[in-house]
């Protein structure tokens with residue numbers, strides 16, 4: 001396989017990966033978005049969180065006064081709020097564990113409407129902390145791989161052009177060598193003939 005074919009193969013695989021990336025992308029939550037159930041809303045927000053690099057915490061809910069069914073739910077980032085230590089006099093005091101909460105306000109709030117659909121009524125996108133790069137989701141990884149593949153393809157193209165340039169130089173050098181060789185062999189032939197002629201003259205009997 002020559003360099004051009006390699007570059008083409010790399011480019012093709014970059015296209016396939018970016019197509020896969022587009023196919024698996026998930027929308028960002030926005031106010032007015034509807035879901036069939038609380039579970040569907042939760043799954044959606046969890047998928048979004050996985051892509052962004054944070055973890056969802058099932059936060060508070062409200063129930064209907066009539067039938068006690070859940071009518072609204074808040075899904076938060078697990079770094080939401082601040083840890084409050086509750087003193088418990090009956091249990092021995094353990095060394096307090098480091099809290100992961102950082103007062104983050106990122107969340108999605110869903111409410112049941114009159115048609116029974118779960119509608120996003122509030123969405124806070126910004127986090128008060130860095131998102132987890134190691135949990136960085138499939139799409140971001142694909143995007144960075146895609147960039148690397150494109151750089152490699154460019155590099156291959158550049159190397160290929162260099163190769164063609166060197167090939168041309170080599171051919172012209174070979175042509176020059178060929179011409180020189182022909183010229184040299186003509187001269188050698190001339191010298192050989194002259195020497196033969198001289199030998200013949202030397203061997204002629206003196207009159």
Ligand SMILES: [Zn+2]
Pocket residue numbers: 054077078079080104105106127128129
């Ligand atoms: Zn957060």
